[in-house]
Amino acid sequence: MSGKQVKYLAIADALRKAIKESHIAPTEALPSARKLAQQLSVNRHTVMAALAELVAQGWVEAKERSGYRVVANLPIQGSRAINKMAKTPQSFDWKFRVKQNCAVTPKVKASEYPYNFSGGQPDIRKFPFDEFKSHFSQTCQRPKIDDLSYGDSRGEAELIEEIARYLRRVRSITEKELMICNGSQEALYMISQLLLQPGDKVAVEQLGYPPAWAAFERTGATLIAIKQDERGIDPEHLAQVFAQGKVKLLYLTPLHQYPTTVSLDISRRMQIYQLAVQYGVAIVEDDYDHEFHYDSQPIAPMAADDPAGLVIYISTFSKLMFGGARIGYVVANNALIEQVAAYKMVMNHKCNVLVQQSVAKWMQQGGFEGHLRRMTRLYQKRRDFMVQQLRSYQEQGLPIHFEVPAGGMAIWLDTGKSIVGLKEKLLAHQVYLQTEVEFCRFKVLPDELTNSLASNSANNLPENLPENIPSHLPKKEYRFIRLGFAAMNEAEVTEGLAIVMKTLYGSDY
Ligand SMILES: Cc1ncc(COP(=O)(O)O)c(C=O)c1O
Incomplete structure (x- = not known):
């Protein structure tokens, strides 16, 4: 100037x-x-x-x-008048204008707690940021100008190719199309918008992943909770629900059931697949943390053997990178992927190109595989460490029970007593964890329960739930907690567990 x-x-x-x-x-x-x-x-x-x-x-x-x-x-004077108006009762009423009421996100931020047992959290401190930075700067040094504009909403060709190759190798998925999404949540949302309408039903596991339910319900569809036992979802109950009609979608987490971590066995998978074919129900298979399986090869996903082409497979890099990376993908038959791609174009065109290209380079040059190997070894050690800690609490006489999960990032623990109020008590002691009631879906909810769920204080539920909750849904007390073992080191887990046990059992041990 x-x-x-x-x-x-x-x-x-x-x-x-x-x-x-x-x-x-x-x-x-x-x-x-x-x-x-x-x-x-x-x-x-x-x-x-x-x-x-x-x-x-x-x-x-x-x-x-x-x-x-x-x-x-x-x-x-004009702006003073506007300011004055805004303070009067006739000011713009957004509440009145909002046509769909969205549950407000919880005020509690798990990552702010020094002891964060949040179930699916990776240890982000272990992410190789320096290595990734070099791929990112390579991407910026030699930008692919054409790709940096709008264009194909399916994602960057090189990343699609890398992930497709990876899925062929580790999940035996072939003969389907793949599309990159802004996290798997975006995939869930788009699929719901495309396939569901008011009056439709979506069958979900009785204990499950609430963000997926929220995406389904946003369309006006109704969720039907399917009974599950220690082997996972119950095909008999599913058959009854399918027979009643109107079920358009079945949402499943077959490898590491969310939140119980149980793997659905082959025979149940086959029964469920046959039912889906018989009743024309699409299956959304959420394979959210298949990377982390420790004792054997994980069972191949349902999408790997899908002659009817009814499985929509989704997964994410949120566990092997971090949630903020927003790299997820959906794999399905081309006719559906075409529609999802068209929907994404309307919503937000495409995902961040620089991040996609950098992740593709990271995969091409072997960094991704190396990180995966290191983290799988680390998480297996951490699982074993938590198991050992919990066993020592059992030996001290605490009434806790659990199965050692073959994979995943959390242990589903029966505390042997009611966990009502536990979450709030633990937050006050700097510990974050999720309790059974946060993963529950009821068909019939009395008002006071609806209110306490809506106000995010799910653990304030009365211990004895009323009779009108369907027979297969839990009626008495909630006893389970989900203990994520991946995000914390041994010292943190030891200290955190000590607080959990003391809060649960006081000086009983
Ligand atoms: C069951 C399940 N599905 C999907 C996701 C990942 O969602 P996104 O890819 O949107 O981060 C998570 C992450 O917590 C999850 O637990």
Whole structure:
């Protein structure tokens, strides 16, 4: 900016201030440009430029032959009037305008707690940021200009190719199309919007993943909770529900059931698949943490053997990178992927290109595989460590029970006593964990339960639930907690578990 520009803007500012503070009144004439130039010891052109600026901003008007005057209605009066209105009861009512009421996200932020047992959390501190940074800067050094514009909403071709190759190798998924999404949540949302309408039913596991339910319910569809036991979802109950009609979608987490971690065995998978074919129900298979399986090869997903083409497979990089990466994917038959891609175009065009290209490079150059190997080894060690800790609590006489999960990132623990109120107590002791009631879906909810769920204080539920809850849903007490073992080191787990046990059992041990 030249010196002259600075001067004229400074003069315009000073005059505007004088008008705002009522030193010069509306409609009052300003001194002539010549006079002002003399008073301020500046060039007349500088004053003219300042006056022109004030005219452009609507503070001053130029009257032929009578020079410059302050306008009658100052811009500031308009904004004062608006401010005043906003404080009156008639101010804009967003609550009234919102057509779909969305549950407000919980106020509790798990990552702020030093002991965070949140079930699916990876240890983000272990992510190889330096290595990833080099792929990111390579991407920026040699940008692919064409790809940086809008265009194909399915995602970056090189990342699609890398993930498809990876899925062929580790999950035996072939003959389907893959599309990158902004996390698997976006995939769930788009699929719901495309396949569901009010009056439809979605069958879900009795204990499950609430963000997926929220996406289904947003369409006006109704959730039907399917009974599950220690082997996972019950095909007999599923058959009864399918037979009643209107079920369009079945949402499943077959490898590591969310939240119980149970793997659905092959025979149940086959029964369920046959039922889906018989009743024309699409299956959404959420394979959210298949990477982390420790004792054997994980069972192949249902999508790997899908002759009818009814399985929609979704997964995510949120566990092997971090949730904020927002890299997820959906794999399905082309006819559906085409529609999902068209929907995504309307919603937000495509996912972040630089991140996709950097992740593709990370995969191409082997960094991804290395990280995966290291984290699988680490999480297996951490699982074993938590198991050992819990066993030692059992030996001290605590009534806890659990199965050692073959994979995943959490242990589903029966505390042997009611966990009502536990969450709040633990938060006060700097421990975050999720309790059984947060994963429950009821068909019939009495008002007080609906209210306490809506107010995010699910653990304030009464211990004895009323009789009108369907027979297969839990009626008595909630006893389970989900203990994530991946995100914390051994010292943190030891200290955190000690707080959990003390809070649960006091000085009983
Ligand atoms: C069951 C389940 N599905 C999906 C996701 C991942 O969602 P996103 O890819 O949107 O981060 C999670 C993460 O917590 C999950 O637990």
